[in-house]
Amino acid sequence: MEVVDTNNLEDIEAQILSQEQVECPVVHHFGPGVYMREALFPAGSLGIGHKHKHAHMCMLLRGKLAMLVDDEIIILEAPYIYTAPPGRKMWYAIEDSSFLNILPTEETDLLKIEEQFVEKSDTYLEHEELSAKFIAAVNKEPEQ
Numbered sequence: 001m002e003v004v005d006t007n008n009l010e011d012i013e014a015q016i017l018s019q020e021q022v023e024c025p026v027v028h029h030f031g032p033g034v035y036m037r038e039a040l041f042p043a044g045s046l047g048i049g050h051k052h053k054h055a056h057m058c059m060l061l062r063g064k065l066a067m068l069v070d071d072e073i074i075i076l077e078a079p080y081i082y083t084a085p086p087g088r089k090m091w092y093a094i095e096d097s098s099f100l101n102i103l104p105t106e107e108t109d110l111l112k113i114e115e116q117f118v119e120k121s122d123t124y125l126e127h128e129e130l131s132a133k134f135i136a137a138v139n140k141e142p143e144q
Contacts, residue, residue: 030108037101041065041093049089050118056103058084063097 022045029036041047041063060080066073068090076082078097091099107113114120 028110033104033106035103035105035107035113037103039099041091041097041099043093043096045093047091050120051088052084052086052118054117055083055085056101056117058082058102059100061098061100064094065097065099066092066094
């Protein structure tokens with residue numbers, strides 16, 4: 001059953017970014033030749049990840065997610081391990097969940113890891129820039 005056309009993810013992302021954001025804490029794990037990014041998704045949250053440039057391993061450590069894969073929705077229940085293809089992931093957390101992206105790298109600088117493995121959408125970059133400008137304006141010292 002095709003529910004979402006993955007060609008329209010940027011439109012969906014714009015709608016999601018226009019809503020109040022839910023806190024999804026991220027924990028970074030480093031080991032020899034590996035970086036693991038653990039994201040904690042509260043039940044009821046909906047999200048879209050950045051576009052991954054390469055296939056990589058993923059693990060659902062805890063919980064239950066509905067994941068959009070190749071224009072189809074699949075239900076993942078922990079524990080679940082799979083190889084994600086290049087591209088974006090869209091998910092809905094049916095239960096509180098803990099999800100790992102596992103990337104092969106010796107790098108420990110998070111910005112360099114992002115540059116190496118993900119591509120941020122224009123929609124996200126515009127949202128990030130506008131948010132930063134707004135926060136800077138709010139925090140600016142009033143002129144005397």
